[in-house]
Amino acid sequence: MSTPPSPRLFGLRSRFLAAMGAGLLLVAALVAALLWRQHVLQQAASTLGRDAVQQMARDTLTLRGNANVRQLADALANPLYFNDLDAIGNLVRAARQPDVGYVLVYDAQGRILHDGSIDIDAYGEPMRDALAPAVLASDQLLVQWLPDVMDVSQPISVGNQRLGGVRVGYSLAVVQANQDRAVASLQNRLTSIARNQLVWIVAMLLVLAVVALCMGWYVQRVLVAPIRQLAAAARAISHGEYVVSLPDNTRKDEVGDLVRAFNDMSDSIARHDRDVRLLAYTDALTGLTNRLAFREGLDNRLRLLRGTGHELALLFADIDDFKRVNDTLGHEAGDEVLVQFASRIRVAVQELGGNDALLARFGGDEFVILVQRAGEKTGNVRETAEDLAQRLVTELSRPLQVQGRELFLGTSVGITMFPEDAANGAALMKNGDIAMYQAKAAGKNCFRFYSHAMNQSVERRVQMEQELRGAWERGELHVVYQPIYDLRERTLCGAEALLRWKHPILGEVPPSLFVDVAEQSGLIESIGANVLRSACATASGWNAKRLRGAPLFVSVNLSPRQLRDQRLPEAVAEVLSDSGLAPSNLHLELTETAVIGDEASASKLLEGVRRLGAKVWLDDFGTGFSGLSYLRRVPVDGVKIDRSYVADIQHDPDDLALTAAIIAMAHSLGIITVAEGVENEEQFKLLLHSDCDLAQGYWLSQPLSAEEFARLV
Ligand code: C2E
Ligand code: MG
Numbered sequence: 242m243s244t245p246p247s248p249r250l251f252g253l254r255s256r257f258l259a260a261m262g263a264g265l266l267l268v269a270a271l272v273a274a275l276l277w278r279q280h281v282l283q284q285a286a287s288t289l290g291r292d293a294v295q296q297m298a299r300d301t302l303t304l305r306g307n308a309n310v311r312q313l314a315d316a317l318a319n320p321l322y323f324n325d326l327d328a329i330g331n332l333v334r335a336a337r338q339p340d341v342g343y344v345l346v347y348d349a350q351g352r353i354l355h356d357g358s359i360d361i362d363a364y365g366e367p368m369r370d371a372l373a374p375a376v377l378a379s380d381q382l383l384v385q386w387l388p389d390v391m392d393v394s395q396p397i398s399v400g401n402q403r404l405g406g407v408r409v410g411y412s413l414a415v416v417q418a419n420q421d422r423a424v425a426s427l428q429n430r431l432t433s434i435a436r437n438q439l440v441w442i443v444a445m446l447l448v449l450a451v452v453a454l455c456m457g458w459y460v461q462r463v464l465v466a467p468i469r470q471l472a473a474a475a476r477a478i479s480h481g482e483y484v485v486s487l488p489d490n491t492r493k494d495e496v497g498d499l500v501r502a503f504n505d506m507s508d509s510i511a512r513h514d515r516d517v518r519l520l521a522y523t524d525a526l527t528g529l530t531n532r533l534a535f536r537e538g539l540d541n542r543l544r545l546l547r548g549t550g551h552e553l554a555l556l557f558a559d560i561d562d563f564k565r566v567n568d569t570l571g572h573e574a575g576d577e578v579l580v581q582f583a584s585r586i587r588v589a590v591q592e593l594g595g596n597d598a599l600l601a602r603f604g605g606d607e608f609v610i611l612v613q614r615a616g617e618k619t620g621n622v623r624e625t626a627e628d629l630a631q632r633l634v635t636e637l638s639r640p641l642q643v644q645g646r647e648l649f650l651g652t653s654v655g656i657t658m659f660p661e662d663a664a665n666g667a668a669l670m671k672n673g674d675i676a677m678y679q680a681k682a683a684g685k686n687c688f689r690f691y692s693h694a695m696n697q698s699v700e701r702r703v704q705m706e707q708e709l710r711g712a713w714e715r716g717e718l719h720v721v722y723q724p725i726y727d728l729r730e731r732t733l734c735g736a737e738a739l740l741r742w743k744h745p746i747l748g749e750v751p752p753s754l755f756v757d758v759a760e761q762s763g764l765i766e767s768i769g770a771n772v773l774r775s776a777c778a779t780a781s782g783w784n785a786k787r788l789r790g791a792p793l794f795v796s797v798n799l800s801p802r803q804l805r806d807q808r809l810p811e812a813v814a815e816v817l818s819d820s821g822l823a824p825s826n827l828h829l830e831l832t833e834t835a836v837i838g839d840e841a842s843a844s845k846l847l848e849g850v851r852r853l854g855a856k857v858w859l860d861d862f863g864t865g866f867s868g869l870s871y872l873r874r875v876p877v878d879g880v881k882i883d884r885s886y887v888a889d890i891q892h893d894p895d896d897l898a899l900t901a902a903i904i905a906m907a908h909s910l911g912i913i914t915v916a917e918g919v920e921n922e923e924q925f926k927l928l929l930h931s932d933c934d935l936a937q938g939y940w941l942s943q944p945l946s947a948e949e950f951a952r953l954v
């Protein structure tokens with residue numbers, strides 16, 4: 242599962258734009274600082290300009306004032322001496338230029354003589370203004386300043402005699418006005434220069450911003466967009482979508498290299514994925530779909546069908562006794578059987594199952610078929626499933642040619658229906674399995690539809706396992722003994738120990754029902770040990786009481802699981818020494834399958850048992866595939882010819898011939914023969930005629946309890 246793309250808050254382009262933005266902001270800040278400096282400079286320049294203009298105006302005024310006052314004082318000397326007020330008045334009036342505020346002529350005591358007016362109202366009054374004392378005290382030209390007036394005074398003397406003086410007050414308002422005009426003009430110039438500057442700076446900033454945007458767009462086009470496209474493609478690939486659109490891969494730069502490398506990588510991942518899928522989804526042996534792929538297909542179909550009312554059937558086909566093929570003929574033969582079966586099933590499914598049928602091998606010898614086609618008669622899928630199951634049973638029971646032999650095998654088929662039996666894949670598979678086991682339990686080579694009752698039978702099996710636990714200790718399990726006779730002498734020579742379960746509710750439960758459960762759950766290990774112990778003790782008791790004839794043997798069945806226990810020889814030795822039974826009077830019965838599962842280790846264990854002196858018999862001989870030659874390889878002392886041969890020997894000349902051949906072959910190898918299931922005299926005679934050594938069966942005796950058997954002895 243890939244992570245979804247996180248929102249691009251800090252994507253490449255955003256970061257680039259942020260960096261550009263920060264750069265622009267910095268430039269803008271610098272420009273602002275520059276503008277502020279410029280403003281301060283402009284301020285200083287205008288202040289300086291104002292001061293300079295003021296100074297210049299005052300200097301000019303002072304020079305002019307001084308010259309004028311000096312000239313006026315010279316002109317006034319004579320009229321003042323002669324006290325000629327008219328002449329003084331004329332001179333004073335002539336001196337009153339537009340910027341002159343006042344002209345005062347005063348006497349030696351500081352009294353006003355003339356102020357240029359006609360009436361001279363102030364005549365004879367002393368000067369009382371603030372500048373007057375300094376004027377009177379000074380004996381030369383004096384310039385004094387008030388905020389709005391420049392006062393220039395010049396004493397007037399003839400020889401050493403001071404006659405008085407003249408004062409002219411120049412108004413500064415005009416100077417000020419001139420000065421303001423000059424400063425304003427200067428300010429205007431500076432402001433216009435600054436404005437131009439600002440326009441330039443703003444234009445430059447705009448150009449910079451445009452450049453940044455262009456670069457952002459370029460970065461987006463050549464870098465960010467391809468990288469994003471690659472990231473999207475990588476995500477799609479991680480979701481299993483291999484057809485993705487990639488950026489232009491003809492570019493000659495690093496991004497082009499990256500895209501080409503990515504392309505190669507995605508191609509190779511897609512190729513690997515195809516290979517892996519092929520491996521993961523097909524069965525290597527038969528080329529059929531495997532369990533994994535079937536489960537996916539089933540789940541998809543169920544999703545589509547759910548709620549539509551359409552039906553679907555699952556058929557579970559399992560080869561009967563396939564394990565025996567593997568065990569007796571080897572795995573190569575087993576594989577060949579599977580391949581031939583697969584091709585027969587495929588043909589049947591193609592003919593009856595419709596185009597949308599699915600066929601898979603679930604490993605081992607289990608094949609599963611999904612069908613959805615409606616039957617022609619009823620329009621139900623159930624009908625198709627039934628026809629197909631019947632066809633499979635018939636087709637698969639036809640003989641197979643494997644390694645030059647003809648093999649007869651059968652198939653058991655379990656069928657379960659959707660939605661009738663279950664709504665989900667897992668439950669359907671379980672039901673199919675149960676139905677298939679039910680077909681096996683019904684005698685194999687047939688088919689069964691799933692029913693809820695079947696589920697109960699599986700549950701019963703589980704319950705049986707629980708009840709079987711501790712059954713020996715509770716005394717529910719016991720051993721019965723079926724007498725075994727010498728055919729020629731017609732004398733009793735021993736007995737087979739057979740387990741019985743007296744269930745508190747169900748009553749007598751036959752071993753065919755519970756031995757399998759005990760074997761699969763592992764309970765057989767302790768139960769089997771108890772049977773062995775009990776049988777040896779019982780047989781030892783018979784022999785102790787027996788006065789005439791050869792001692793009796795007891796023959797005990799060993800399950801496959803017991804034969805896998807490496808401590809078997811020691812356990813047998815211990816039981817023998819505890820019971821006091823002579824080792825040669827203990828016979829152990831094993832089925833072919835039990836031995837052949839792991840031939841080498843079983844042979845070693847059997848050798849160990851035989852070295853103790855006990856005998857080993859091969860039970861149910863002829864039901865497996867081990868030929869007669871097999872007897873050469875496995876260390877056995879006797880074979881028990883299966884009762885299915887004995888049952889048919891009266892009617893089937895082939896079985897009689899085969900039985901005779903087994904007996905002759907066994908004898909040639911020094912192995913004795915025991916016939917099972919002798920149910921009538923005819924069989925007994927035929928076996929005797931065939932030179933069989935020992936026999937057991939209902940005609941000779943039913944299995945007996947230990948006490949009954951003791952009486953027989
Ligand atoms: P098996 O070892 O082949 O035992 C012979 C079976 O044939 C016995 O069935 C016996 O009752 C039955 N039989 C004997 N004579 C006749 C006859 O004339 N006609 C017919 N139709 N059947 C006859 P049983 O006792 O039901 O045992 C079935 C199988 O259970 C045994 O087959 C054996 O494989 C297994 N078994 C029984 N006891 C034990 C045990 O203690 N340990 C193990 N591991 N398996 C046991
Ligand atoms: Mg037996």
Ligand code: MG
Pocket residue numbers: 860861881883917
């Ligand atoms: Mg048997």
